[in-house]
Amino acid sequence: MAGIDDLPPLREVIATHGLSAKKALGQNFLLDLNLTAKIARAAGDLTAADVLEIGPGPGGLTRGLLASGARHVVAIEKDPRCLPALAEIAAAYPGRLTVLEGDALATDATVHLTPPYRIAANLPYNVGTELLVRWLTPPSWPPAWESLTLMFQKEVAQRIVARPGSKAYGRLALLAQWRADAQIVMSLPPGAFTPPPKVSSAVVRLDALPQPRYPADAATLSRITATAFNQRRKMLRASLKGLAPDIERHLEAVGIAPTDRAEQIDLERFCALARRLAPER
Template identity: 60%
Template sequence: MSDTLPPLREVIAAHGLRAKKNLGQNFLLDLHLTARIARAAGPLDAGTIIEVGPGPGGLTRGLLSEGAENLVAIERDDRCLPALAEIAAAYPGRLRVIAEDALSIDYAALGPAPRRIAANLPYNIGTVLLTRWLANPHDFASITVMLQKEVVDRITAPPGGKDYGRLSVLCQWLCETSALFEVHPAAFTPPPKVTSAVLRLEPRAEPLAPAPRTTLERVTAAAFGQRRKMLRAALKPLGGAELCLAAGIDPEARAETIPVEGFCALARALAEN
């Protein structure tokens, strides 16, 4: 279905929408790009599609024009609501706008499964939102979001490099992670100072390896909190070399070299002791 609404620059001008830095806003205006993101988030025609921070509705329009039948958009900036209402009128019965803070939403209550998140996330809360969603990963069939490229690099990083860390372990433990494509700052108004990238997470049926989540988070916090040190030193408050040996991990290794399964083994060993 083609989009017959005015160009986004006209919508922004008509409603006086200036992006607010304190809300982490960078409006995405290229409708070819928003359609590409929408296709990456698919399939869109079943269950519930959830968009966070739609702003003037660039990605919203992409999702609807690419076939979203039940789209829920969460927007805390009241200034954007009239523009989103115009989109809802152009796609009757397919868009519901919730004027609330995305950090306070019960996502499982927004609509029937399968639920898919598709969003150009505000930079200032992107990582916080991801971590909250992963507290209940099976609420979602997929999560497709735009973030700073450096965050996407951290989430998808394999062991062995500086990008690999706590966020890599958590996301890869719970999900299949894919960095899809980069987005140049010029695609946004105002242009951010960093390159962005689109990330897709697909929750695993079961975590990559068994481990108590709170214990795994303790182990990764200690290990990566002193990533220059050998694990026997970084993990000393949790058991140090003895813990490593119980988990079958070299005590002289450093955190960035340990795969997700290795951290799970450390978490199990800690929980058993």
């Protein structure tokens, strides 16, 4: 027994199906089912929820989610070698696991999910940030998802929860914290994975807010923060001068000194600046 169900241990599954991790797919398998069960628990009460999982690989987190009582798990897997192992999990949990073969960046799983659903994944390192940005920028808010419980490189996780004044603070922190509550809920060393990556990892949970933390036009806020942080060492009066001819007046009106730099400005003031500049777009 593997501890959480009657299926074989993951090392045995990998050996049976020849699932050596592929660097090109960003694969680092988490084989300890106690850890995958802990990640599943970090996603909250799943008994009345559908869950979207990206990159299940041999199915360690998939099994954790199902054993935790997830109503229905929809897993998107790009590597066809993993499909037989996932089919064995589906047979052990009849009617509760749907596996979609494909690229998560190009696969629409929403037809299989009943909102509000949750997203939980040990994200492939090479697509993790792009997927997060997509989930945080849907056409309308609130989104179809209720929470995200996601594994990232620790450096990326720290960027998501960073506060003003820190080196990690930037566009990703602003985007995440504008529309969600974000916290690191678990850290994992390289040795927890097979093969061990060169960096540590962390699990971040983001809970969608019913509305953004401060009012602002999304496109304007994105444009301001992109411009500011693309030249983060410059004073804002210089980095943002192309957004408005009298940018210093707008900065001062929302409590930002023209000599401040982007990393010093909190989300509330960036949103205030976006509101001022939105009519001039």
